[in-house]
Structures are given as structure tokens and as C-alpha cells.
Amino acid sequence: MDWKEVLRRRLATPNTCPNKKKSEQELKDEEMDLFTKYYSEWKGGRKNTNEFYKTIPRFYYRLPAEDEVLLQKLREESRAVFLQRKSRELLDNEELQDLENYILELIPTLPQLDGLEKSFYSFYVCTAVRKFFFFLDPLRTGQYLNLDKDHNGMLSKEELSRYGTATMTNVFLDRVFQECLTYDGEMDYKTYLDFVLALENRKEPAALQYIFKLLDIENKGYLNVFSLNYFFRAIQELMKIHGQDPVSFQDVKDEIFDMVKPKDPLKISLQDLINSNQGDTVTTILIDLNGFWTYENREALVANDSENSADLDDT
Numbered sequence: 001m002d003w004k005e006v007l008r009r010r011l012a013t014p015n016t017c018p019n020k021k022k023s024e025q026e027l028k029d030e031e032m033d034l035f036t037k038y039y040s041e042w043k044g045g046r047k048n049t050n051e052f053y054k055t056i057p058r059f060y061y062r063l064p065a066e067d068e069v070l071l072q073k074l075r076e077e078s079r080a081v082f083l084q085r086k087s088r089e090l091l092d093n094e095e096l097q098d099l100e101n102y103i104l105e106l107i108p109t110l111p112q113l114d115g116l117e118k119s120f121y122s123f124y125v126c127t128a129v130r131k132f133f134f135f136l137d138p139l140r141t142g143q144y145l146n147l148d149k150d151h152n153g154m155l156s157k158e159e160l161s162r163y164g165t166a167t168m169t170n171v172f173l174d175r176v177f178q179e180c181l182t183y184d185g186e187m188d189y190k191t192y193l194d195f196v197l198a199l200e201n202r203k204e205p206a207a208l209q210y211i212f213k214l215l216d217i218e219n220k221g222y223l224n225v226f227s228l229n230y231f232f233r234a235i236q237e238l239m240k241i242h243g244q245d246p247v248s249f250q251d252v253k254d255e256i257f258d259m260v261k262p263k264d265p266l267k268i269s270l271q272d273l274i275n276s277n278q279g280d281t282v283t284t285i286l287i288d289l290n291g292f293w294t295y296e297n298r299e300a301l302v303a304n305d306s307e308n309s310a311d312l313d314d315t
Helices: 003-012 024-044 051-055 068-085 092-111 119-136 155-163 169-178 189-200 206-216 225-241 249-260 270-276 278-288 289-296 298-314
Strands: none
Touching: 051 270, 068 155, 068 225, 119 189, 155 298, 169 189, 169 206, 169 225, 189 206, 206 270, 206 278, 225 249, 225 289, 270 278, 278 289, 289 298
């Protein structure tokens, strides 16, 4: 029975003691008692529903004011403890050295490295360790970047462009050096390894994380029409230099958004790129003339491969 109906009937029941007339206040108190009783019973029947609403977590803590010295100290101490806990999760110099020694001891047992001169062992170890951390630490949080300074081979931008990146746009290489240059305006060996690993493994989330950071020129956490156009203009310029008719940016932009299908139709996040499984294609279109040409002529290339396969079968 509905509790409101019960309450209504109870109040309508005549007084069984005619000699005792209740005051207006007593009637109000009785009405409130009955209301509380039946409301509690009704609510109690729903106590298992949305139980978690009873304990809504606190999600906002205001920053202490300048005159709240004790709270300021507490905040500083909390931050220090948090940073200490995070730092313990990172490799220290001794742990890094253990990994390098392990790989160094493996070299004589690897048939692929037969004939490798000992003078190159240290570079091989550095390369292997760097590759481990590139994929295990895609957010680039490891302190190991600054631990080992044994390899000081430096590359300038001009030298970098000759290491298999001749078809990459200067705009993209400029971004690489803006993010990765040293005090001398050059790139050290380890940073170069990160660069190469990212380019050679563009399907991997770690590589996309690396390249996405370079493409996000406004540091907004997403790519928009402006950032896409910023890099593709350099592709258009290279096409002119090589005597090709530049492709319309509007067409390329529409193709990119169609491939990625981002949650926000105007913004492409890193996660959008990863989820689309088209991140390697999109990044290649924006930074590498050869990669863009291959994508633009993919249908003709497939047809040509089919014809060559047919010719081989006929022979």
C-alpha cells in the first residue's frame, strides 16, 4: 500500500477517546511521526539501490592560502613523499649498469654478432638498452636518459638528414631538433636512437607517442586542422621542387579524419591515432614525401604488383 494513502487514512480515523481532544500542535507532531515512519519504511525498501551514492568521493581540494602556513607545509611534505615514491619506481644507475652488463655478456653468445669488433660493443649495448626502454617507457618518464654519458657522438641537423631521412621535410626535422637538441644545438647518440626507433616502428604506440609529441606543435594534446596543415605544407613544397602537382590539403585533411575517426570530429588525440590502427599512415603522410607518394599511389602500386605476379606465374 502506498504510504501516502496509509497516512491519509490514519489521520482520517476518528478519535477513540472523545473526552480527550488533541491540540493542533499534537496533531502536527503525530502527522510528522507518521510521515517519518512510513517514509523510512518506503526508503528502506530501496536501500540496496544506488548504495554507492552514500559515499561520493571528494574530488576537489582547495589550495591553501599564503597565510595558512601549516597547510602549506603539509602540501609540500605530501608532494615530497609522492615524488620519492615515484622515483623508487625508476631505474637507478646501479640497476641500469646491471642491464648493460647482462647484454654485454650476451654478445659473444649471439651468432648474429660474430665478427663484431670489440670497439663497437659499447655502442651495441647502448643501442640495445635504449631499445628496451623506448618500448617499455613510451611516456619518456625514465631517469635513465641522463645516467650514462659514455656515448657522446653528436649529430647535426644536416648529418641527421643523411641518415635515411632525406625525404623527410625540414619542418619536421626542425621540430625534432627543437625537442631533442643539446646545448650545442646537436643531437646525442641516444636521442638519435629514439628518433630512429620511432621512425622504424611507427605502428607501435611508443613510436606514435614520440611522433605525436612532435606534431603537436601547440602542446594542446591533440592535432587539429592547423597542425595538420602546418606539416603538410612542407610536403606540398617538396612536391613542387620535384616537379609534381601539389595535392590539395583539404582532400588530405578529409582523408586523415576519415581514417582516424576521432571522438571529436575536429581534434585527433594520440589515443584516437592508436585506436584507428592508421597512426603509421597518418604520420607518414605528414612528415615523409616518399611515404606520402606511396600512399597517394597505393592503388597503382597494388595493380602493378598484381601484373608482375601474373607475369611470373606465366613464366
